[in-house]
Amino acid sequence: MSTRIDSIDLVEGxxxxxxxxxxxxxxxxxxxxxxxxxALDVLYRRAGRAHVVGITGVPxxxxxxxxxxxAAAVLASGRRIGIIAVDPSSPFSGGSILGDxxxxxxVTGDPAVFMRSMATRGALGGLARGTLEAVDILDxxxxxxxxxxxxGVGQDEVDVVRAAHTTVVVSAPGLGDDxxxxxxxxxxxxxxxxxxKGDKPEADRTVTELKVMLGLDLPxxxxxxxxxxxxxxxxxxxxxxxxxxxxxxxxxxxVTSGExxxxxxxxxxxxxxxxxxxxxxxxxxxHRQGRMADLLxxxxxxxVSPRTAAxxxxxxxxxxxxx
Amino acid sequence: MSTRIDSIDLVEGxxxxxxxxxxxxxxxxxxxxxxxxxALDVLYRRAGRAHVVGITGVPxxxxxxxxxxxAAAVLASGRRIGIIAVDPSSPFSGGSILGDxxxxxxVTGDPAVFMRSMATRGALGGLARGTLEAVDILDxxxxxxxxxxxxGVGQDEVDVVRAAHTTVVVSAPGLGDDxxxxxxxxxxxxxxxxxxKGDKPEADRTVTELKVMLGLDLPxxxxxxxxxxxxxxxxxxxxxxxxxxxxxxxxxxxVTSGExxxxxxxxxxxxxxxxxxxxxxxxxxxHRQGRMADLLxxxxxxxVSPRTAAxxxxxxxxxxxxx
Numbered sequence: 067m068s069t070r071i072d073s074i075d076l077v078e079g080x081x082x083x084x085x086x087x088x089x090x091x092x093x094x095x096x097x098x099x100x101x102x103x104x105a106l107d108v109l110y111r112r113a114g115r116a117h118v119v120g121i122t123g124v125p126x127x128x129x130x131x132x133x134x135x136x137a138a139a140v141l142a143s144g145r146r147i148g149i150i151a152v153d154p155s156s157p158f159s160g161g162s163i164l165g166d167x168x169x170x171x172x173v174t175g176d177p178a179v180f181m182r183s184m185a186t187r188g189a190l191g192g193l194a195r196g197t198l199e200a201v202d203i204l205d206x207x208x209x210x211x212x213x214x215x216x217x218g219v220g221q222d223e224v225d226v227v228r229a230a231h232t233t234v235v236v237s238a239p240g241l242g243d244d245x246x247x248x249x250x251x252x253x254x255x256x257x258x259x260x261x262x263k264g265d266k267p268e269a270d271r272t273v274t275e276l277k278v279m280l281g282l283d284l285p286x287x288x289x290x291x292x293x294x295x296x297x298x299x300x301x302x303x304x305x306x307x308x309x310x311x312x313x314x315x316x317x318x319x320x321v322t323s324g325e326x327x328x329x330x331x332x333x334x335x336x337x338x339x340x341x342x343x344x345x346x347x348x349x350x351x352x353h354r355q356g357r358m359a360d361l362l363x364x365x366x367x368x369x370v371s372p373r374t375a376a377x378x379x380x381x382x383x384x385x386x387x388x389x
Numbered sequence: 390m391s392t393r394i395d396s397i398d399l400v401e402g403x404x405x406x407x408x409x410x411x412x413x414x415x416x417x418x419x420x421x422x423x424x425x426x427x428a429l430d431v432l433y434r435r436a437g438r439a440h441v442v443g444i445t446g447v448p449x450x451x452x453x454x455x456x457x458x459x460a461a462a463v464l465a466s467g468r469r470i471g472i473i474a475v476d477p478s479s480p481f482s483g484g485s486i487l488g489d490x491x492x493x494x495x496v497t498g499d500p501a502v503f504m505r506s507m508a509t510r511g512a513l514g515g516l517a518r519g520t521l522e523a524v525d526i527l528d529x530x531x532x533x534x535x536x537x538x539x540x541g542v543g544q545d546e547v548d549v550v551r552a553a554h555t556t557v558v559v560s561a562p563g564l565g566d567d568x569x570x571x572x573x574x575x576x577x578x579x580x581x582x583x584x585x586k587g588d589k590p591e592a593d594r595t596v597t598e599l600k601v602m603l604g605l606d607l608p609x610x611x612x613x614x615x616x617x618x619x620x621x622x623x624x625x626x627x628x629x630x631x632x633x634x635x636x637x638x639x640x641x642x643x644v645t646s647g648e649x650x651x652x653x654x655x656x657x658x659x660x661x662x663x664x665x666x667x668x669x670x671x672x673x674x675x676h677r678q679g680r681m682a683d684l685l686x687x688x689x690x691x692x693v694s695p696r697t698a699a700x701x702x703x704x705x706x707x708x709x710x711x712x
Contacts, residue, residue, distance in 0.1 A: 107694040114691060334688050334695060339673065341699035343666050350662065365657050368437060371430040372657060376664035377710050384707005387700050 073105040081112055083207045085177055091203050092182050095196035106199050113205035114330075116148075117317050120214045120230030128262035129236040131300040132309075133215050139310045140211055141178050148204035148212040149181045152197055152226065180204060198229055198337055225340070227255060229333050231326070232316045234258045234309070237276065239268035253279070256293060258312045264299035273297050349383045357382065396428040404435055406530045408500055414526050415505055418519035429522050436528035437653075439471075440640050443537045443553030451585035452559040454623040455632075456538050462633045463534055464501050471527035471535040472504040475520055475549065503527060521552055521660055548663070550578060552656050554649070555639045557581045557632070560599065562591035576602070579616060581635045587622035596620050672706045680705065 076094075079087025091109070094102035121136075123129040133149060140147040182204075184197055197214065204212050216226055227233050235256035253259075259280075261272045276295045294312045298305035320326035350358060361378055364370040370378075399417075402410025414432070417425035444459075446452040456472060463470040505527075507520055520537065527535045539549055550556050558579035576582075582603075584595050599618045617635045621628035643649035673681060684701055687693040693701075 110694045337695035338698040371433045372660035373664045375661040381711035388704035
């Protein structure tokens with residue numbers, strides 16, 4: 067009962083934009099506490115106003131520094147920004163880049179910036195549980211823009227970027243071919259390309275290469291808009307305003323083209339499927355010694371194939387939930 | 390009816406080790422044909438004898454060249470080897486490394502080497518559907534060792550390597566820190582470490598670094614055996630015999646320690662869960678316009694959260710399957 071009242075207070079605190087409530091709610095989401103589920107459902111329904119921007123790039127692409135510059139530009143435009151860093155190599159966890167501004171934000175009542183570093187799920191990478199719930203929390207708390215920063219190499223991280231309305235892929239000039247090969251997959255999910263370290267002599271070549279690649283892809287992919295490629299330099303601040311303008315323009319484009327609603331719906335569907343997978347895994351683990359034991363024995367004799375066992379597992383879980 | 394007879398013939402052909410039957414069965418598994426499911430279940434039950442070896446490493450690590458050398462060493466020991474390459478950058482698809490030997494193998498009746506390149510699932514990476522079924526097929530066809538070669542950066546690829554009995558992680562000396570950061574996650578899944586390009590002066594430093602890392606990890610991880618780090622050179626062939634010996638020794642270790650059976654069981658469970666996820670996605674897509682339509686509308690109004698929708702989805706699917 068006290069937990070329930072506590073939850074209601076927390077939800078109200080989040081919606082009032084109180085940093086302490088936001089921080090506590092984020093911790094509960096990250097821990098995957100069962101009691102947090104109801105509060106998160108309420109926050110999900112209160113969310114939906116923020117512009118969610120995924121920013122991705124391999125380690126060394128200068129993405130974190132660029133995020134800090136974008137944050138400053140968002141603030142300067144009179145908007146509030148929330149940042150969720152899921153890149154283990156991001157310096158944001160130390161608060162070293164936005165510095166006092168962020169640290170102050172975390173303790174005062176109504177900060178213009180809220181930053182949270184989410185742990186990755188084990189050394190194998192994979193996304194922290196609760197990342198998408200964290201977006202809901204910051205959204206319900208009234209942040210105008212929410213940036214999810216990821217390293218973007220694993221499938222789970224790609225999934226998170228796909229949960230964004232606008233995806234920015236950051237490429238650094240002069241990264242080796244090996245890196246580019248790894249990156250190839252994430253290039254095509256970009257709504258906006260940023261080339262970092264624009265003061266390097268190779269930056270213009272990287273811009274050209276990206277434009278050529280996008281130009282070649284255009285007819286086949288049936289894209290409705292040209293994808294901007296913006297050269298930036300975090301040190302001098304060059305290109306940062308243009309990058310923010312391109313991010314804002316992409317949201318405009320989504321809204322006017324009607325794509326915004328369809329993208330939001332596909333994000334919701336993907337979240338539903340991910341949640342279903344999570345329930346599947348949780349229920350399986352929960353009943354491993356109990357009602358799943360026979361199934362596991364049958365699987366072990368190889369008389370039952372994984373596919374047949376999977377059908378039985380789904381039947382078990384579905385029946386139980388349906389009751 | 391003719392499809393059924395065809396399937397039975399195909400299964401018998403695979404079990405007799407006929408290349409043409411193996412190739413056709415692999416294509417069906419890769420296409421995810423519904424009619425192939427029953428045949429694959431039969432093959433799954435006939436499989437279980439092969440040593441499944443996952444070999445992973447980032448592009449540029451020299452992994453494909455090393456796999457070719459290992460294959461030659463396996464052949465020289467009088468065993469048959471199947472290779473499944475799921476790395477889009479692997480040269481195996483062209484058959485250029487093992488050359489005529491492989492090409493010959495693909496057309497003759499009883500080849501000692503069978504090689505198959507599996508397409509990755511779209512440019513975002515992610516594993517080809519049917520990779521694990523391909524292992525069953527080659528296993529049932531009597532190959533003594535089956536190598537799965539992956540690039541090992543995405544979660545799905547890590548999952549495949551986890552489906553192996555023995556995992557070899559290939560590290561190239563002198564790859565940048567950026568690459569190493571990406572790789573960090575896969576290092577810990579290694580049963581055997583191979584350092585490639587052993588003729589490079591930095592190779593010894595890479596060997597030392599890996600040994601230091603493993604030494605530090607030993608007490609905390611409770612490992613039962615020291616993980617070998619083997620320097621190899623594909624050009625001169627140095628270290629290849631030692632690497633194969635280490636791979637063979639790992640299987641011995643699994644069998645004598647009793648870990649083999651527990652590892653196989655955990656592979657089966659993981660396959661069951663993956664199969665359940667696949668059914669979930671397939672059923673959702675199949676009923677998107679039909680019985681899932683109301684659920685999607687409710688999700689769209691945000692009156693139903695993704696978590697609640699996920700529970701309803703599982704209930705729908707479970708009830709249907711359970712009938």
